[in-house]
Amino acid sequence: MAKLLRSRDLFERASKIIPGGVNSPVRMFKPHPFFTEKAQGSQLHDVDGNRYIDYCMAYGALIFGHSYRPILDAVKKQLEDGTVYGTPIEAEVELAEIITDSLPCAEMVRLANSGAEATMHAIRLARGYTGRPKLVKFDGCYHGAHDSVLVKAGSAAAISVPTSLGIPQETAKNTIVLPFNNVDALHQTFEDQGDEIAAVIVEPVIGNMGVIPPSEGYLTELRRTSNKHGSLLIFDEVITGYRLALGGAQEYYGVKPDIASLGKVLGGGFPISAVAGNKKIMENFSPTGGVYEAGTFSGNPVSVTAAIKVLTELRDHGSRIYGKLQEYTDELAENLSDFIASRKIEAQVNHVASMFTVFFTSEPVVNSEKALSSDRSKYSKFHQGLMMHGVYFPPSQFETCFVTTAHTEDDMHHTLDAAFSAMKEL
Ligand SMILES: Cc1ncc(COP(=O)(O)O)c(C=O)c1O
Incomplete structure (x- = not known):
């Protein structure tokens, strides 16, 4: 990943006139978020020329990915x-x-x-x-x-x-x-x-x-x-x-x-x-x-x-679409869980349909008390690590990753490689 120099400058400008530099607090992460220039399919493109496979998907707003024709x-x-x-x-x-x-x-x-x-x-x-x-x-x-x-x-x-x-x-x-x-x-x-x-x-x-x-x-x-x-x-x-x-x-x-x-x-x-x-x-x-x-x-x-x-x-293509989303998410979650188990990392992967989260905790997450037992600083490092490898998860431990119909098999391989590398680097 290239540097985020232009994003850093924009964030400095924004912080002077927009509280916290963002128009919704979930978008903030340290040292500063990247600023997006455009988005297409599964990918976000930032103003510094970096690309990320996006699993934040505007906090779940997009089921067909970005800029769906x-x-x-x-x-x-x-x-x-x-x-x-x-x-x-x-x-x-x-x-x-x-x-x-x-x-x-x-x-x-x-x-x-x-x-x-x-x-x-x-x-x-x-x-x-x-x-x-x-x-x-x-x-x-x-x-x-x-x-x-x-x-x-x-x-x-x-x-x-x-x-x-x-x-x-x-x-x-x-x-x-x-x-x-x-x-x-x-x-x-x-x-x-x-x-x-x-x-x-x-x-x-x-x-x-x-x-x-x-x-x-x-x-x-x-x-x-x-x-x-x-x-x-x-x-x-x-x-x-x-x-x-x-x-x-x-x-x-x-x-x-x-x-x-x-x-x-x-x-x-x-x-x-x-x-x-x-x-x-x-x-x-x-x-x-x-x-x-x-x-x-x-x-x-x-x-x-x-x-x-x-x-x-x-309505017209639902069974194919929901089936495909489920398959992609299952495969991603299972591979992440297997890696976590093989490395004895204290983490859990929860997933339902096309929603998933990696929690950095040793206990099953069944309520907010268990979620709050997660190691947030580990999640932040994981998030940064993923970004370095061209994958964007939501910046907070307490948000959900979303799969869309725009995510491809290539995205799957790239995401798993990125996640394994980011976890090894924790
Ligand atoms: C379950 C749920 N309800 C309501 C809202 C609020 O929606 P909006 O941000 O569009 O006001 C959100 C936003 O994340 C949400 O996740």
């Missing part, structure tokens, strides 16, 4: 016809129809612009529908940067601010945080406070502490317990939606929530998100109901066009 072509055509109208368009209806056809819990859909917006609206909807104030979330799950859910959140919040400043105690007290994969804690909380709990919100597979899958039967238990107490179950499928399967984690694990939030993969690289759910609940959104939800750019034609392209490709 069919999405670009569809969007280019739409750009000529206008970028935002402030009126309804036919394509919004088409997109909502595809979502309701593909996602088990979706009878109605409301579009928004980011994952955070989608979870914020989903939570308000649950509170408005049940008339209850409290929310159960799980330690290490991240649902976006808004007040109700920035309590013991994962992703960058796991390392910097476990509970952000600026969140009033009155808000935080309505968020109950439980350990993931712990049924006893769930039951106890519902026994004590069930009639005050509007909803349980969960990442069905945690992607924001690295990958942590649900233990056998855990999601079913969330469904059963929330039903029993008249609370709603929200699956935050901002990462898992359209990534695990066409019907997201709810299809993959066969558990249907009341409401789901979607984002990332849905937009094919453009900002769009959605709240989807059962009609009786969704009709509580304004203007039919009393739960206010709105957005100037919601349902904008550019993002909607991209989303339709993503979803139709996944």
Whole structure:
């Protein structure tokens, strides 16, 4: 890898006028991130002329890799016809129809612009529908940067601010945080406070502490317990939606929530998100109901066009695509695990569908407490080592690597060589 001189200069400039030099804290790593010039397929190209096989993939937003031609072509055509109208368009209806056809819990859909917006609206909807104030979330799950859910959140919040400043105690007290994969804690909380709990919100597979899958039967238990107490179950499928399967984690694990939030993969690289759910609940959104939800750019034609392209490709070729992603990820994870075992390195590889994480800890990672036992400085060295060998993993131990249809057999070999070298150099 060549030097990062231009990136260093840009970072110095950025740091003077952008807090921390980045527009999202997860992008920061020491001594400074590289600045990207362009991206194509599986590769990121930085401003210093280096190339990296990318497994960050904009934190899971891309399932076809970068600059996927069919999405670009569809969007280019739409750009000529206008970028935002402030009126309804036919394509919004088409997109909502595809979502309701593909996602088990979706009878109605409301579009928004980011994952955070989608979870914020989903939570308000649950509170408005049940008339209850409290929310159960799980330690290490991240649902976006808004007040109700920035309590013991994962992703960058796991390392910097476990509970952000600026969140009033009155808000935080309505968020109950439980350990993931712990049924006893769930039951106890519902026994004590069930009639005050509007909803349980969960990442069905945690992607924001690295990958942590649900233990056998855990999601079913969330469904059963929330039903029993008249609370709603929200699956935050901002990462898992359209990534695990066409019907997201709810299809993959066969558990249907009341409401789901979607984002990332849905937009094919453009900002769009959605709240989807059962009609009786969704009709509580304004203007039919009393739960206010709105957005100037919601349902904008550019993002909607991209989303339709993503979803139709996944719908029409899903079994081949998901099979291929699974195969690639299994092969990569198994080879990494074998190497780790052969060298007696204290590390674990967790993986589900096209998501995987290498944790530097000797213990199986089943919740955020175990994830936090990982050696973060080792991960940082591994991350730097991979970069030296032309591979880009997300910079934090508490993020997920994502495989896309753009990753090739050559990428696989290159990645394994790079990972083995980086681990030997630890
Ligand atoms: C599971 C989950 N929910 C919500 C969000 C927030 O999405 P956005 O960053 O688009 O606001 C994220 C972002 O990483 C996420 O991973």
